[in-house]
Amino acid sequence: MSGAVPALGISLGLTLVIELGLALSLRRKGRTLLLVFLANLLTNPPVALTAILWRMYGLPYRAAAVAALELLAVGAEGLVYHTCRAELRRPYLFSLAANALSFGLGLLLRQIL
Secondary structure (H helix, E strand, C coil), X not given: CCCHHHHHHHHHHHHHHHHHHHHHHCCCCCHHHHHHHHHHHHHHHHHHXXXXXXXXXXXXXXXXXXXXXXXHHHHHHHHHHHHCCCCCCCHHHXXXXXXXXXXXXXXXXXXXX
């Protein structure tokens, strides 16, 4: 379990860099960047911790559990962007794209490192 704490920090750090980077590349600023930061602060730790514990305890259907967790994060973040009126035309699509990008790059980094 002691390895979970650094893994959580790395997961959150990479997610923030990637998703804030995507928002910046779309020329979003100010309040929207703050919302991206806060939404990820809300969703990433519970999703990452649940995935780590799922793997650690060898529970079945890990891929399905991770997919469900990611979809919940997409929905929660999209709801934050929508409710707080972030400067995003399609807040749920942005959330889906940002999460897919950070998840995909995370998988790629895991294979490389």
